[in-house]
Amino acid sequence: MAAGVAVSPLARDSHDWALLLLLGGGGVLALGVGLAARWGAALAFGVGLLGAEQAVRLARGPAELDPWTPLYACAFLLVAELAWWSLEQRVPAWAEWGLALRRLVTVLLACAGGCVTAALIVIAAGLPIQGGFGLELAGVAAATAALAVVAGVARTHVR
Amino acid sequence: MTRAATPKLGAYAGLAGAGLLAALVLGRPELAALAAPFATLLVVGLSLAETPRLSAVLELEPERQVQGEAVELELELRSETRVSRLEVLLDLPEGLVAETPNPQLLRLHAGERRDLQHLIRCERWGAHLVGELVLRAHDPFGLLVFEQTLDLRRPLKVYPRGEVLQKLLRPLETQAFAGNQLPRTKGEGIEFADLRPFVPGDRVRRVNWRATARRGAPWVNETHPERNADVVIFLDTFAEARRHGESTLDYAVHAAATLAVHYMREKDRVGLVAFGGVLNWLTASSGIGQLYRVLDSLLDAEIFLSYAWKGVDLLPVRTLPPQSLVLALTPLLDERSVRALLDLRARGFDLAVIEISPVPFAPPGTQELDDLAHRLWLLRRDALRSRYLRLGVPVVEWREGAPLQAALEEVRTFRRHARVTRA
Numbered sequence: 001m002a003a004g005v006a007v008s009p010l011a012r013d014s015h016d017w018a019l020l021l022l023l024g025g026g027g028v029l030a031l032g033v034g035l036a037a038r039w040g041a042a043l044a045f046g047v048g049l050l051g052a053e054q055a056v057r058l059a060r061g062p063a064e065l066d067p068w069t070p071l072y073a074c075a076f077l078l079v080a081e082l083a084w085w086s087l088e089q090r091v092p093a094w095a096e097w098g099l100a101l102r103r104l105v106t107v108l109l110a111c112a113g114g115c116v117t118a119a120l121i122v123i124a125a126g127l128p129i130q131g132g133f134g135l136e137l138a139g140v141a142a143a144t145a146a147l148a149v150v151a152g153v154a155r156t157h158v159r
Numbered sequence: 160m161t162r163a164a165t166p167k168l169g170a171y172a173g174l175a176g177a178g179l180l181a182a183l184v185l186g187r188p189e190l191a192a193l194a195a196p197f198a199t200l201l202v203v204g205l206s207l208a209e210t211p212r213l214s215a216v217l218e219l220e221p222e223r224q225v226q227g228e229a230v231e232l233e234l235e236l237r238s239e240t241r242v243s244r245l246e247v248l249l250d251l252p253e254g255l256v257a258e259t260p261n262p263q264l265l266r267l268h269a270g271e272r273r274d275l276q277h278l279i280r281c282e283r284w285g286a287h288l289v290g291e292l293v294l295r296a297h298d299p300f301g302l303l304v305f306e307q308t309l310d311l312r313r314p315l316k317v318y319p320r321g322e323v324l325q326k327l328l329r330p331l332e333t334q335a336f337a338g339n340q341l342p343r344t345k346g347e348g349i350e351f352a353d354l355r356p357f358v359p360g361d362r363v364r365r366v367n368w369r370a371t372a373r374r375g376a377p378w379v380n381e382t383h384p385e386r387n388a389d390v391v392i393f394l395d396t397f398a399e400a401r402r403h404g405e406s407t408l409d410y411a412v413h414a415a416a417t418l419a420v421h422y423m424r425e426k427d428r429v430g431l432v433a434f435g436g437v438l439n440w441l442t443a444s445s446g447i448g449q450l451y452r453v454l455d456s457l458l459d460a461e462i463f464l465s466y467a468w469k470g471v472d473l474l475p476v477r478t479l480p481p482q483s484l485v486l487a488l489t490p491l492l493d494e495r496s497v498r499a500l501l502d503l504r505a506r507g508f509d510l511a512v513i514e515i516s517p518v519p520f521a522p523p524g525t526q527e528l529d530d531l532a533h534r535l536w537l538l539r540r541d542a543l544r545s546r547y548l549r550l551g552v553p554v555v556e557w558r559e560g561a562p563l564q565a566a567l568e569e570v571r572t573f574r575r576h577a578r579v580t581r582a
Binding site: 077111114 | 185187
């Protein structure tokens with residue numbers, strides 16, 4: 001799946017194929033290394049490189065909104081979820097076989113939800129609203145606030 | 160219950176942040192759309208995560224078992240909250256092996272009670288504490304991990320599996336109480352000993368009519384009384400030879416348990432002396448209670464490194480009853496145990512030494528010098544055995560794989576041809 005995510009920008013954009021190939025290939029390689037060596041940082045790096053490949057394609061491509069973005073978002077999340085699931089410590093016995101199925105359904109639902117979220121953002125971006133410094137500032141503030149919320153909820157304390 | 164973030168949480172936060180930043184820098188809202196699912200999953204996952212509240216009750220059946228057999232462990236888990244994924248690991252001490260899958264993965268609803276059964280095989284003898292439970296729970300999206308260790312340990316005594324012995328070593332002297340041993344003296348009993356002429360006072364039932372008819376005068380049967388004996392098992396715990404998880408101490412404990420069970424079955428009184436870095440002793444007694452005391456003492460037998468010189472005079476007098484048979488189980492590696500046994504022989508005890516051979520645990524090296532050293536060591540051991548034999552102490556080398564009965568037969572053969580002399 002990661003290979004498919006890496007190859008699809010090459011099929012859609014042939015101008016910077018060398019750079020896209022480098023980023024996509026590097027991402028797939030990093031994912032492979034992370035899975036083989038059970039190294040989480042390599043997985044994050046691999047998904048990041050695949051994201052960078054998309055960023056380069058979008059930055060060097062036409063200004064129109066890419067309608068396939070929600071599908072890419074779903075695929076990215078699915079690749080990341082399956083990769084981290086592969087790294088989890090294996091339990092030799094599954095007391096309930098339904099747990100694996102339930103986990104898979106949860107992952108697929110999360111990806112579907114991610115797809116919907118991405119679609120809403122693309123739709124919102126396509127609305128005829130004039131930009132400007134104020135809107136950009138609001139965007140920065142929203143991004144910072146989102147990360148602050150995540151950090152706050154994820155605060156680890158030992159009980 | 161400790162809570163910690165998984166690496167996935169940090170990675171997703173990083174990817175979401177990088178995506179949002181890239182969207183702002185490059186001016187492409189699609190990048191924000193790519194980052195949004197990661198951020199959304201973080202917020203939703205962390206909001207849904209709740210600290211599990213778990214408790215457990217553990218039961219072990221039976222609490223005493225023989226080496227090689229299995230025990231059943233029943234675990235009742237209770238959760239007050241919903242747990243999407245719970246890993247349950249039973250942390251077993253060395254010598255115990257779980258035959259059922261361990262760890263196990265579960266899902267618990269709020270208020271649910273779940274029963275788990277574990278079958279644990281007792282691979283090695285000893286006194287173990289079983290029941291340390293490690294619980295690891297995950298939230299539905301694998302962003303947080305909760306860990307808790309429950310100490311529900313229960314004692315489990317695993318006794319060494321003994322051998323079946325056909326014949327035991329007969330002590331030279333017996334005691335005054337009834338038992339199954341045949342002393343050299345004559346008295347009231349069942350076992351035939353001798354014939355003698357009738358004297359006034361002999362019971363009529365003792366008259367041997369066949370001998371009487373042949374001799375023309377009354378002759379009576381004499382019998383051996385049945386007496387018990389005192390047996391002291393002397394366990395050398397100064398040093399051991401160990402290789403591949405087995406040691407001479409394992410064999411010594413195995414032999415000690417076998418001898419204790421068989422001698423007590425013959426109504427003999429059995430005592431135990433663990434002579435080593437730590438002195439441990441049990442005065443000789445009989446009965447099922449004494450048997451369990453001896454076996455429980457054997458479970459505590461281990462090698463404690465000590466350089467202090469120790470002699471048998473440190474032991475209480477009652478530990479070594481006079482005229483008792485002392486069966487020494489020793490690898491003859493430590494000079495202190497060698498001297499102690501010689502001291503016992505000098506004090507007139509009926510001593511037999513079963514040497515738990517350390518030779519299989521110390522193979523010769525590959526170099527010529529190592530081989531020479533090994534041969535010298537074997538010669539020294541032969542000289543030590545000769546020293547004991549000259550003093551009339553039977554020393555039998557018992558190696559792994561050989562039955563204990565064979566060692567006892569060798570001792571019996573030596574005693575048949577040797578005579579105990581006292582100065």
